[in-house]
Amino acid sequence: MRKDFNQLNYYEMLDLQPNAVPYEIRHAYNAAMQLYQPGSLVSYSFFSEKERREILALIEKAYQTLINDQLRKEYDDELVRRGEIDAKEETAPEVKKPVSVFHISRGPTARTVFVSSDALKDRISQSQVIKDILAQSVLSGQDLKQIRTELGLTIEQIAEETKIRVNHIQSIEEGQAQNLPPAVFLKGFVKSYLKCLGLESVDELSARYMNTVSCLK
Amino acid sequence: MAHVWPIGGGKGGSGKSFITSSLGRLSAELGKKTLIIDLDLGAANLHTLVGVPEPKKGFSDFIRKKIPLLQDTVVETPSENLYLISGAHDNFDVANLPYEQKLKTLRAIAKLDFDRILLDLGAGTSFNTLDFFLISQNGIFITTPEPTSVENVYRLIRSIYFRRIRYCFNITDFKEMETEADRQFGEGSYNKPDCLMKVIARTDPEKYLQLKNEFSAFRFKLIINQVRKHDNISLGLQMSRMVEKHLGLNMEFLGNVAYDDHVHDAICQQVSFMERYPYTKTASDLRELGKHIVESVGKQLTLHYM
Ligand SMILES: Nc1ncnc2c1ncn2[C@@H]1O[C@H](COP(=O)(O)OP(=O)(O)OP(=O)(O)O)[C@@H](O)[C@H]1O
Ligand SMILES: [Mg+2]
Numbered sequence: 001m002r003k004d005f006n007q008l009n010y011y012e013m014l015d016l017q018p019n020a021v022p023y024e025i026r027h028a029y030n031a032a033m034q035l036y037q038p039g040s041l042v043s044y045s046f047f048s049e050k051e052r053r054e055i056l057a058l059i060e061k062a063y064q065t066l067i068n069d070q071l072r073k074e075y076d077d078e079l080v081r082r083g084e085i086d087a088k089e090e091t092a093p094e095v096k097k098p099v100s101v102f103h104i105s106r107g108p109t110a111r112t113v114f115v116s117s118d119a120l121k122d123r124i125s126q127s128q129v130i131k132d133i134l135a136q137s138v139l140s141g142q143d144l145k146q147i148r149t150e151l152g153l154t155i156e157q158i159a160e161e162t163k164i165r166v167n168h169i170q171s172i173e174e175g176q177a178q179n180l181p182p183a184v185f186l187k188g189f190v191k192s193y194l195k196c197l198g199l200e201s202v203d204e205l206s207a208r209y210m211n212t213v214s215c216l217k
Numbered sequence: 218m219a220h221v222w223p224i225g226g227g228k229g230g231s232g233k234s235f236i237t238s239s240l241g242r243l244s245a246e247l248g249k250k251t252l253i254i255d256l257d258l259g260a261a262n263l264h265t266l267v268g269v270p271e272p273k274k275g276f277s278d279f280i281r282k283k284i285p286l287l288q289d290t291v292v293e294t295p296s297e298n299l300y301l302i303s304g305a306h307d308n309f310d311v312a313n314l315p316y317e318q319k320l321k322t323l324r325a326i327a328k329l330d331f332d333r334i335l336l337d338l339g340a341g342t343s344f345n346t347l348d349f350f351l352i353s354q355n356g357i358f359i360t361t362p363e364p365t366s367v368e369n370v371y372r373l374i375r376s377i378y379f380r381r382i383r384y385c386f387n388i389t390d391f392k393e394m395e396t397e398a399d400r401q402f403g404e405g406s407y408n409k410p411d412c413l414m415k416v417i418a419r420t421d422p423e424k425y426l427q428l429k430n431e432f433s434a435f436r437f438k439l440i441i442n443q444v445r446k447h448d449n450i451s452l453g454l455q456m457s458r459m460v461e462k463h464l465g466l467n468m469e470f471l472g473n474v475a476y477d478d479h480v481h482d483a484i485c486q487q488v489s490f491m492e493r494y495p496y497t498k499t500a501s502d503l504r505e506l507g508k509h510i511v512e513s514v515g516k517q518l519t520l521h522y523m
Contacts, residue, residue: 004411004415004465005462005463008462015458035455035458035459041362041364041367041449041452042367042452042455042456042459043459044364044368045364045367045368045371045372046371046459046463047463
């Protein structure tokens, strides 16, 4: 018997080695999202909606932590203290070796296919959670994130589709004024983000978001 | 002692009997003295799949005490090394096998003198089906890549898990634990084996440890059948990962078996699919599975708790 899912550390959760590089982390995150997103053949009959949401939230947390150098370092220190992983050895920077002509080790070229906007609209119209969020008069970064995970979309996918940098999307979802992208860009970013989620009346929603975050200041 | 493989899961028509007969033939070809037992009593048809259209005797003779020893109900098949206990002529469901009869059957199976014994258990999660699964660590689950079939496999695995836990407690204690699980993990948790285990861990650490050890010894296996061109070929791996991560049970994905219309043709002509169409992808998939399974050994379980 293995450990409970919510007792796994972030590496175990995403099936990663403690020395995984960001590329692998992103890959594992995307794989996990595919497994657990609503409507996935593998997991749809395995969990209740509530369980699924909890798992998605954990995976999201794991990813956000591991993909951020600073947070990951703190988390690793914590794991070392708990004796779950060994302290990293300081390795000397690797000397570049000649690469074989035939061995071009690039990441996979296959781009994850973005969900069609019709499919998204379907999911939105069928999700009570999203309806509830949209019925409120406020719209926080947390809300956006919840809509996104509910739709089974990853930050990576949004970034790829909108061409907004990952860290900007993260800050938008965190909604903390000091980390937000410069005001001149923010509104545009939020709009394309909302559009990318397949939401309607983007102008009104982005105004709602701007209001909500400016209240936090 | 024989290695017993209970085969079940998926919904009706997912290919359990077809795969049981194919694996039986392969195992026999690889030199193992192999017996297949048709326990899908309501809808027995294994005999037709292995070329014994009219078996002279079968499992029902043992149940009705016409034949006292289970080993005497075995019939030969046209294939060398391959034997059958037929379920034909039975008009009752294995679900209705009375407790005493079931125990007697389980014990008799464990004593049969064969290298490999495959049990075709049919669809469904009746208690008796679950008990047949619990006599071996090597349960094989078969599903197609359809959500309904996948769902049934998950349900079957949970039910087996649950059934084993149930055997550890008397009815009063068990009821109490169910209530406790509901209280701690929310309404409906009583039928989630993983929640029950959490309760047991706290209330009865010794039993918990015992169960935990037993569950880690299970080596469940998963086969995805009728895989078509556009199906997700990683489904099997992902499903086994799901079962391991969230139920803590070992489940090994054995492989995909391609869909092929020739399977239907072979069954209609009543010939061995693998002999008639050996060069199809489906046949080579089956041979891969066969090799894998014939080599794998798992312990047969003692039935002292039933
Ligand atoms: N790999 C395959 N490709 C194409 N057809 C298949 C394949 N496997 C099984 N079938 C078809 O599915 C039908 C049902 O198979 P089978 O009788 O083995 O299912 P089963 O799971 O035993 O059903 P039941 O639960 O009713 O006993 C077969 O008659 C065959 O035509
Ligand atoms: Mg059958």
